[in-house]
Amino acid sequence: MIAKQKNDISYQVVRSRRATADIVIERDGSILVRAPESIPDERIEDMVEAKRYWIYKNLAEWRDLNATRVLREYRNGEGFLYLGRSYRLLLVANQTEPLLLKNGRFCLQRDLVDEGAIEAAKTAFRDYYISRGSERITQRLNYYAPKVGVAPHGIDVRELGNRWASCSPNGNLAFHWKCMMAPQSIIDYIVVHELCHFHHLDHTDAFWNEVDKVIPNYGERKEWLRVNGAGLDV
Ligand SMILES: [Zn+2]
Incomplete structure (x- = not known):
């Protein structure tokens, strides 16, 4: 670069x-x-x-x-997104896991925030999305790969900077952990988009035609991501 x-x-x-x-x-x-x-x-x-x-x-x-990008505060009642729904934060004293989604609340170990370092709280959320994302996105990938007619080698959920997903020449796919904050239908669009790159590397008409075969209303989902993408953060 x-x-x-x-x-x-x-x-x-x-x-x-x-x-x-x-x-x-x-x-x-x-x-x-x-x-x-x-x-x-x-x-x-x-x-x-x-x-x-x-x-x-x-x-x-x-x-x-x-301008609508959210500045999160890690305090009781603050909303955090998971699969398109907002869950309120509850700071808890006795919990072995750093973060759990339980009874409709994100329960975060209070110590992580008490120490004043929001990095630890951010990391707890990131790790949560990565672990849940690895399961769910793998499952969505297995569902859509045959429909697109491709066979990806492996998948990784991690920090990807400005990209929602990327596709390496050896057939490995990576997804941004922030995908897990979006609704399932949007995750599906990101998955199918990436799988279609096995057929076409660029965003040509031929590429969008492949996406359209699997998700005919992909335009709405693509637009949702463009408008709401910046709000998906912790
Ligand atoms: Zn693309």
Whole structure:
């Protein structure tokens, strides 16, 4: 990844074996140019310049969506999402597990918060989503893989930065733990989207056609993720 600047626009370039270049606004608001190996730097600069108003417009939209980003406080009653539903937090004194979902409440070990380090509380949630996600997403993957007609090798749920999921050339799939905060229907869309990348690496019409075969209303789910994605955090 190479950092570049064109007038007031800072962006990063990542080159790969793709046919065409495009520009995307990442989940953290950074600008990324995805380019083929062969395209010269000047062509990329020209493209950024030509797309200047598109970039401004999309950055403004990104700011609007992220204005609703939630700043969590780890105190009693605070809501946390799991599979699209909000569960209130209950701080408990005697619990062996750091975090449990019990009787409609997220029960968090009080010590984790008392020590004042919210990192420990965040980690407890992350670990919870990773362990539940490994089971559930594997199950969804096993359900959808035959429908898409592919056979992924393995799956991993972890921190993935700006991506909801990724697909490696050896057939391993990774999913962001934050997927587990979204409703099941959205997780299914992310799973099918990733499986369809086994057929097509880029987001061409042929790719979306594959997604459409399995999830005909994928457009609504894709839009839900675009609008609500920033709110999925702990
Ligand atoms: Zn994709």
